[in-house]
Amino acid sequence: MSRREGSLEDPQADSSISPLPHLEAKIHQTHSLARLLTKYAEQLLQEYVQHQGDPFGLPGFSPPRLPVAGLSAPAPGHAGLPAAERLQLDAGALSLLPPLLDVVRRHQAELNPRALRLLRRLEDAARQARALGAAVEAVLAALGAETRGPRPEPAVAAAAAAATDAGVFPAKVLGLRVCGLYREWVSRTEGDLGQLVPGGPA
């Protein structure tokens, strides 16, 4: 039986042929997920801002873009890094985001218990960030790159919760920052994966 016809053979037995289509499919799939989540992240941010009231919805309102529990926005030099390194940064950020989103959701549940759609979006975002992070980790593994272990979620959550204790207004700003970070990192991940997709931007 020829190799082409063989369906009983282990597809991973011949590493020279099988992994490439598999990797492409995985990259493509992860990229599609990231693109979808980018749209959701934008919707989440709009919904969040709408419920906090002014000045959060005003265009001139720009609180300092400080790191949240050690998570910063993608650096300007992020695009210049090697692909594997970029994906490692993406995966790391995505692993930090779910506990932060959970903290924001809990705070909003206290502050705004009737905003059910916002609460659902925050819950979904935390779950989707985990899923995207895991998918990026899988791509990294398929690429043979080293994956960083995720930071312990409780530590991140504790750091974020401490920020919310400073007051309601800082907690609102924290939520805005977390939602913004989520959007930026998901969008960044989409861009980084897009460069790996065959036919995508170089």
Add this chain to the structure above:
Amino acid sequence: MALFSVFQTTFLLALLSLRTHQSEVLSEPLPWAPESLKVSINSTHQCLHLQWSVHNLAYHQELKMVFQIEISRIKTSNVIWVENYSTTVKGNQVLHWSWESKLPLECAKHFIRMRSAVDDATTPEQRFWSNWSSWEEVDVQNSLGHEPLFVFPKDKLVEEGSNVTICYVSRSQQNNISCYLEGVRMQGQQLDPNVSMFNLYDVAFIRETGTNIYCKVDRGDDIKGIVLFVSKILEEPKDFSCETRDFQTLSCTWDPGRDTGLLKQLPQSYTLFESFSGKKILCKHKSWCNWQVAPESQEMYNFTLTAENYLRKRSVHILFNLAHRVHPMAPFNVLFNDVSVTNATITWKVHSTGNYYTLLCQVELYGEGKVIQKHNVSVKVNGELVLSGLQPDTEYSAQVRCANANHFWKWSEWTRQNFTTVEAAPSEAPDIWRNVKSVQGYCVVTLFWKPLTRLQANGEILFYNIVVKDLDRPSGLQLLSVPAPANRTELTLDQRSYQIHVTANNSVGTSPASVLVVSGDPGDEVEEERVKGTEGGFSLSWKPQLGNITGYVVEWCDRPRDPPCDLQWKHLGPNTTSTVISSDAFRPGVRYNFRIYGISTEMVPHLLEKKTGYSQELAPSDNPRVVMSNLTSHSFTLSWKDYSTESQPSFIRGYHVYLKSKAGQCHPGSEKAVLSDDSVCCKYKIDDPKQKTFVVGNLQPESFYEFLVTPYSAVGEGPHGAFTKVTTPDEYSPMLIRIILPMIFCILLIMILCYLKSQWMKEKCYPDIPDPYKSSVLSLIKSKENPRLTIMNIKDCVPDTIEVVNKHEGTGKSPTEPEAAKPTYLYLLPAEESYSGPGPCICFENFTYNQAASDSASCGHVPVPTKAPSQLGLLTSSENLLTALEKNCMNSLEEIPAGESSLNYVSQVASPMSGEKSSLPTNPPQPELCSEYKMQMAIPLGLAAPSSSGSSSLSSITLLDEGEHYH
């Protein structure tokens, strides 16, 4: 002078000594002065808490004291608050006092001091203030940390309408700081170089997530903010009440009022406190709470409902006797027993509320959706009530509810049940009427009846029984049963009188009978009167009838234009002479005919009056179809005989004839009228609706006219539709026609007569073929009585030669045939034996006897003496001739009329034509007899005609005796 100086010095010294003593006394602490004053702060509530004790107060001693407290802000001299705090102080007691600051404590330093005084009747000598304590300074800013900017108070919770003061504290004086409320910049008041305060007045609720206030350094990105939670004011609970349904649980309900808007930040609680028992419960729900009734039969209850949140507390009270707040549960087991035609018994049960209470129960009986009976019944456990006055075969609904009979509080819910009474025989006779038509000597009676109402029927009507009794033959009965829901039947009766009984039947019995007599006598015809209808109907009146009248009947059709005209009738009493007939079916523009009958005691109806009218007259909707006739140069006649005035939407009063002409002049009898299209015409008015012809006169010859005939009634005239065009003829045409036509007829008659005369003359005087026997000359000869002169008989001639002339038609000639016909001579040899004619013969040569009769396919024959058959037999020897004979000689000699024979007579002595001599036989037979005459004979052209197949144009045939053959 010196004495004065000494006195002055002594006075001053004494005064100084007194002042010194006084100061010594004051500097000593009073026995009950405040001491150990400590100040703490609560930033969340912006409160200063003071605690102190009283100096030298004995352990067992109680003293009523007043403490005066002074609070200064920023500096001690800026006193912002002074308050006297009175309390009873025990020995060694630590006293507390709090003060809430409007300005956040972090915004400025505060200084506090106090002094005391005894306000007790037992120690009146101590009624003066102690010394002030030293100022206690409160400065929170030192403990804020090192951040560059702070905003206070943090996340304050206030009610709507409150005034709020906020401030920021900056660590740097160079920073230019702006503060915003919901994105709108606020104007503040600077307390010191690093601190500014902002007063917000009458704050309003904006959203559940609070009002955002933040400050930012203009040249930096540091932002600090707070959220001001503004709550709507907690309202007092409304409609607080408690009741019991089972004497075990008190159910208390209230209306909590509007939401405060802050569910999580400002939760509110409701507590229920009963003062007699001293019990208190926290309600789980915001609008109701259940309280367990005490088993020891507590009668009175005094409840206090308290609504409370962080900012406000509201309470309401009720005091009641438990027995007065009983809300019974709905009755159950509602049943109907002994349901009859008009009665039914309803029974029900109530839930036990103890044997000490009587319930008042209310029973409502519904019929056709309305309450028809209402009863109140006192009940302990079981209720029972007889419902009477019911209608047979009727569905009813009854419902029961109960309440405390002694102290009404609330009705229970209704419990409803349906039942139907039993059927009974119909109580009323059906309302009947008839329509009689005479058909071929018989009376066709259509009998109508109205269905009984539900109250009359007492059940479902199953059929109607009809009994027809011949009044002339009492034994003649006819029975008929018509199943419901039919409302008519048809009977065919003869011209005698019949009495008809109609009864309605249900499953229980039969109704009383309705009786009507039908007679073959149509009665006298009465004249129709017009009646004017209104929207409410037709008001009819009639003359009262003398004699035995049992009533009147008015009859009409609801739809007179439709074939089943929906006959309606109305029975009226004998004393009634007017009525109003109204019907929803009446339509404007429809003529309704009413007949008023009087009913005799024998139940025989007699037609009294006929009325006709419209509920509302409408203008005629169409114009008659007009036929124009008798058109002359000066007039024409219009007629519309087939126009029915009966079927019009109003009473036609006449007609208008409109005539348009170019001249535009109207003759007497007409008037000018302007139509809707502004055209002007002449209008003739016909006032008689029966006049359906009109002669339009006074017209001009050869003129164009247009006319229109339209009916008119009291409400208007018909539509001005299309006009009919007509042009009058010129004046002389009719006269010319009257003269010329007879002239032409006369001329034609004369011509015919002349022609006939000329034919007669020709026949008599110069016929085309003279007949000697008919010739008038013969009579002349005879008249001269010359017997020697006679007419030659053809039998006397002996033919010797037959000239056969081939005559060819111009068309159909073969190109091979010769151009001209050439005669063929048949030489007939004289045969003595066969010659039987007279000896001498006279032959006439008549060249005209060569008719072109061959044009027709008639047949000829050779008139030969006696042996003609044999001679024909000779002829048949030629194939061509034979063929020709077969084709043409179909008739015998006797069958051919004389006129149809075509014969060529050839003179026997005539020399052949010059052109044909050479073709003649070289030895032509020489005639032996009658050499001076040429025998004439006739031969059918068919024989002489050449064969269609023959090519020869010239042949010689010799007629021989028998046995001789043709060469």
